[in-house]
Amino acid sequence: MGTYIPHREGIVQTIVRESLTRYQAYANPPQVTIDRLEQFAGCADWSKGVARIRCEDCGHSYFRPFSCKVFHLCPSCDQKRTLLYAEYLADDLLLDLPHRQFVFTIPKILRPYFKTDKRLFGEVSRLIFSLLSEFFSLAAGQELLCACVVSYQSFGEFARFHPHWHVLVLEGGFTRYDRFVYLPIGADEGLLKVWQAAMLSLFLREELIDQARVNMLKDWKHSGFSIESETRLFSDTVIWTASPKGFQARVNMLKDWKHSGFSIESETRLFSKADREALGQYVVRGATCAERIQYDQDSDTVIWTASPKGFYKGKSETFKGFEFVDQLAAHLPPRRVQLVRRYGVYAGKVRKQWQERPGIYRLAPEGWQKGHPSQSQIVQAKPPEALCVKEAVQVPDGWSKLRKQSWARLLQKVYEVDPFVCPKCHGTMSVVAIIEDPKELAKIINWAKQQNREPPVTVCARSPPVRALVSV
Secondary structure (H helix, E strand, O other), rough: OEEOOOOOOOOOHHHHHHHHHHHHHHHOOOHHHHHHHHHOOOOHHHHHOOOEEEEEEOOOOEEEEOOOOOOOHHHHHHHHHHHHHHHHHHHHHHOOEEEEEEEEEEEEEHHHHHHOOOHHHHHHHHHHHHHHHHHHHHHHHOOOEEEEEEEEEOOOOHHHHEEEEEEEEEOEEEEOOOEEEEEOOOOOOHHHHHHHHHHHHHHHHHHOOOOHHHHHHHHHHHHHHOOOOOOOOOOOOOOOOOOOOHHHHHHHHHHHOOOOEEEOOOOEOOOOOOHHHHHHHHHHOOOOHHHHHEOOOOOOOOEEEEOOOOOOOOOOOEEEHHHHHHHOOOOOOOOOOOOEEEEOOOOOOHHHOOOOOHHHHHHHHHHHHOOOOOOOOOHHOOOOHHHHHOOOOOOOOHHHHHHHHHHHHHHHHOOOOOOOOOOOOOOEEEEEEEOHHHHHHHHHHHHHOOOOOOOOOOOOOOOOOOOEEEEO
């Protein structure tokens, strides 16, 4: 037979499986959502099919179950998607030039519209690119061909519904003569006001809000003060008293505080391929991180601990199992809806012309140059010494396609284990069979139950990449 490698169910998978029935009664979700949750609950289920991998030299073999491929929900499958897309950004798309991350947010009163109207994802993405193109063109004093990758995320900490946009922006743009104009500038008060006005105009044009609501949002002033009275205390309480030092100055600041609910952050800058790949993982990550979730099955309690960095700094929040599933299900995008879009120089139609535009082609990433050899005599000619790029690393033909299919290469990258190297003789292993017949699978499972082997380490989604990015 072969070596049985059992699958140890992940914690998020356990919660979904145990709470799916209560979630259906609680939220009454559409059937498509239930189907995707059930598909995720069966991730790496041996009864749904396995692949047999055998050594060509000594005959040693093992079985590998199929994954669910429910991205944005399954921590394991989503990790694969995240790593692949980050590699695609760094190797095949982003030019070898400085980039900056912009983060666009909107007030809470506008967020619910994105739950019901999925068209808004694309509308807002195009709007952001239009604003940034005008922003850099005005700064340069001439029209520029800019570039950005817009990633929509619907979640914040604890998977709360918080739609916002991560934008990887090229710091500058190209003139019509392919000369790059470097503009290391971030968001200012003017761009923020334009962002607010453009979003309100979009919602007004789509007839989602009326003019009265627009006027209210434009004049909205929030002091930051609020009163909550739900928590009752029946024991002694310690009352904290603020220091009077600088008290009046703080009071005056709070009285004059005005916040529209719109914001733009642009402090993170990216100068290297490693930085671009690290941030690429962050902007396309999933909503969950299994490493920070605990589950008590007896009490049906989920404890979610926040990241040790950031605003919440390790605080936790408690859910019932069905509430946790409801939180996650809200972030499942509709099928065939693109949450990551490319514009300007990075748009598909423009990228086809890179090899005909020497100024851009010389800055193209190594993977793209290898997969798209230039047919232009101008480009093939040796460029000036100042514009020469380093020699491209030799990569296999069909690099992009191979990367999208190579789970083995990802295991090497993340866990430093090559699944196609025999652990006994170090020979070459290969897939020799795909087994989906229920009868044959039942035989394999019955045999596997008789084996007393230790399960492998659970594959779970990692935390956002910790890399020292440059901030200004």
